[in-house]
Every structure is written in C-alpha cells, then in structure tokens.
Amino acid sequence: MHVLIVEDNPDIIANLYGFLEPLGYTLDVARTGTAGLERAVNAFHDVVVLDLSLPGLDGLEVCRRLRKEYRLATPILMLTARDTVQDKLTGFDVGADDYLVKPYSLPELDARLKALVRRSRKETVDYVLTFDELRLDTSTGQASRAGQPLALTPTGYKILAALMRNAPTLVTRETLEREVWGDNPPDSDALRTHIHALRQAMDKPFASPLLITVAGSGYRLGGSR
Incomplete structure (x- = not known):
C-alpha cells in the first residue's frame, strides 16, 4: 500500500x-x-x-x-x-x-x-464487482460477461479487478503494474502481454470491446453500447 x-x-x-x-x-x-x-x-x-x-x-x-x-x-x-x-x-x-x-x-x-x-476500492460485503456486462466475484475468482464465464489467468484477474474498481475512470500503467507485481514490476513490457490476453478473453468473443487503451497513459473500461 x-x-x-x-x-x-x-x-x-x-x-x-x-x-x-x-x-x-x-x-x-x-x-x-x-x-x-x-x-x-x-x-x-x-x-x-x-x-x-x-x-x-x-x-x-x-x-x-x-x-x-x-x-x-x-x-x-x-x-x-x-x-x-x-x-x-x-x-x-x-x-x-x-x-x-x-x-x-x-x-x-x-x-x-x-x-x-x-x-x-469498492470491496463491498458481497465482494461482487459489476460494470456494464461484466461481473467479477472476488470471493470465488469467477468472472463473466453477459452471463458467459471468462477464462482468466491469475494476472488477468488482478488487472480486471483493478479496472472494474475504477471503471470507467482511466487506470495508469503504473497503477496496474503495482496491482499485479507490487513494488517490483518486471523490466520487460509484461503488462502489455497480459492486457492482450485479457482482451482476447473478455472482448474477442463479443461484438463490442470493453477494454480501452488510452495511448501513453493506461487503460480503462468503456460501455458496450
């Protein structure tokens, strides 16, 4: 912290x-x-x-x-x-x-x-985060979009949780790296790789993307409509 x-x-x-x-x-x-x-x-x-x-x-x-x-x-x-x-x-x-x-x-x-x-961080009593079509149960680690389960890696889960807690506000790269790796982020561009995998899981099967890249700043969630 x-x-x-x-x-x-x-x-x-x-x-x-x-x-x-x-x-x-x-x-x-x-x-x-x-x-x-x-x-x-x-x-x-x-x-x-x-x-x-x-x-x-x-x-x-x-x-x-x-x-x-x-x-x-x-x-x-x-x-x-x-x-x-x-x-x-x-x-x-x-x-x-x-x-x-x-x-x-x-x-x-x-x-x-x-x-x-x-x-x-909006960690409510029922531990469920929601935004647009997304639902993330932090007590079970299960995520879904429009009722369809999402297959997330542990890192993808952490990134999505951070984005949902702040949605639709921008989350900087620095903040996401800290959420995932604490005070020792990797030197490589590992975050971009994990963002790509998260996008494949939560956006590719659907008509409208929710994960938005803000060039030079970070990432945020946007509405499906």
Missing part, C-alpha cells in the same frame, strides 16, 4: 516509518502543505495521511483543494490534536474520509488505513 504522509514533525514521521514500513507499506513524505498538495496531485497513492497543522497551507486547505480543485478521490485520513466535534465536522466538510486525534495508537492507524483503502 502506498501512503503519502503530509506531516512536518520529524519524530512523528520517524515513528510512522518505523511502524508502517515493516508491515509492507511504501511511504512518501511531504513536510509542508504546499509540497503535500503537489505530491498528492502528481503521484499515485492509495491513501493520504494529512496533518491539520502544517507550514504554508494548513491541512484543511490542502484537503479542500484536493477535493474541489483537483477532484482527487484518494482517501484522506486527517491527523490532529484538535478533538472537538466542530473540528471533526470541519474536516469532514472539506473532504476528509476519516479523522484520528493525537496521540493515537499506531495499530489503530494501520486498521483505519486498510479500511479506507478497502472502501475506496
């Missing part, structure tokens, strides 16, 4: 690295509100951990701009020492998804981050 931490306190940053990295998190840090805004907009992250009190732009303004100006949907967990109900409501009003008051438990932070990412 890739996490952007927007925090200016070096002790807190060190604690987060010490706890989260051994759990498998990949951390990116910005120490001012302005830097955090730029990093959040220009790089992919699964979730943003945003301190309220920051030099330059404060956390509320960073959150407001990410939501209103840049339309960024990445989950945002706000950290603050302010614990009144009004403070929390203000954070939610500008677009925060969750709120954790300092001092906080690191295991609780871990649990909240994972919950935010699950919700953002």
